[in-house]
């Protein structure tokens with residue numbers, strides 16, 4: 260996690276500023292020095308919705324790169340990072356013109372990211388100018404936005420020069436509009452947020468318990484759940500909370516692979532259709548990984564914060580260990596990891612065909628947020644959400660409290676947490692007991708087993724007056740399970756060990772015995788390799804982050 264964060268931080272800190280600003284300067288008629296970025300990022304007439312994506316959405320990810328840097332500054336305090344964010348805001352300001360969005364495929368899509376970048380520059384990089392720039396950017400985009408949020412089918416029903424004009428994501432706008440309002444950018448952002456809540460076709464039916472996900476574009480509709488959560492947090496709208504809760508439940512229970520990823524070919528599927536299982540032979544575009552994981556983490560954090568339901572944390576660790584942690588780093592020329600491939604034949608990791616895709620924008624954002632995804636805090640204490648080597652420090656009763664976690668989880672199913680405090684402090688440490696945890700899961704404080712109930716799928720609360728040097732030790736009862744890809748393919752299964760999906764390496768026989776898969780064991784304590792004896796030799800398994808350039812297979816056909 261740290262290596263991914265540091266790699267992305269260094270990458271975007273070094274990225275040429277003239278290149279980043281080029282499409283904005285060109286569309287404003289300003290001098291535009293520097294190279295073209297290529298891929299989705301350029302102004303180019305090449306774009307063809309059924310062919311090359313060169314020139315698809317010029318400058319689309321600029322705001323995300325700025326957001327990722329602002330968040331990296333919040334994490335590291337690196338002055339060079341703050342200075343770069345502030346320089347980008349200042350250089351972006353004179354390029355703002357409503358002409359930018361003339362003949363532009365996705366005005367709301369790109370503006371939403373610009374908005375995010377500017378409010379994060381203000382919030383995390385102390386940029387006092389960012390709200391003024393946001394006001395100008397908002398004035399520039401408003402003439403290009405529809406009166407309300409538009410679903411894809413509503414967009415297809417309107418006249419459009421080419422199909423890509425129907426892919427705008429106005430329904431994701433409210434989250435960042437609400438955040439702009441919260442952070443002090445002004446009341447109009449609250450009004451704009453309300454205007455773009457997609458109640459009619461999305462949140463109203465979701466709130467009523469209707470699964471309207473099938474057929475929709477996957478990532479942007481998960482991202483929209485975060486707009487519903489901001490509507491709940493800002494307006495107190497219970498309906499929007501229910502929409503987000505039900506939407507997430509439909510996502511987890513009706514759309515997900517064993518990895519926690521979802522949306523093959525970027526589309527949600529109809530429960531009962533068997534299409535998720537069929538995607539294993541029809542598609543290599545199984546899960547849009549950086550964007551999907553980013554959206555998944557964001558909505559899971561909102562829901563954790565409001566409900567304290569640890570199962571949202573369970574879903575985060577699945578997505579962490581089985582998808583985003585295995586994403587390959589962005590290449591210097593802009594080629595980026597996009598889809599995880601769960602195809603039954605010739606599945607491999609690779610880079611997206613076009614440079615600088617959406618996933619190059621969300622990757623630095625999710626990795627900068629690994630810290631806030633790991634712990635949550637309230638007046639009563641702290642929630643340990645992810646079991647990762649880390650340190651969390653906060654002020655309590657006027658003094659500093661530090662929690663240090665040392666672990667090789669999940670390869671070693673245990674973690675040690677040490678508290679340090681200038682003087683004893685009373686608070687509660689909440690530990691996530693994963694839903695998959697077995698009966699032998701143990702928690703001890705200073706070597707004494709704690710007597711609180713350890714309920715799988717809930718946080719275990721340990722209230723105590725904590726003293727300097729107190730130690731929490733956790734041992735997780737992890738075991739192997741086989742998870743079917745969907746109810747229509749109950750004989751197509753993936754082996755899952757605790758939170759880890761295990762990918763068979765190489766080109767194993769398509770049919771396996773259940774007992775063979777269930778017998779896979781770790782080759783050594785702490786190892787990232789599992790193995791099982793088959794009739795034709797040893798089958799080796801690895802978690803997604805341990806896979807390099809090799810072929811692999813996630814799902815297997817079993818009898819019965």
Ligand SMILES: [Zn+2]
Nearest residue numbers: 547550617618
């Ligand atoms: Zn993406």
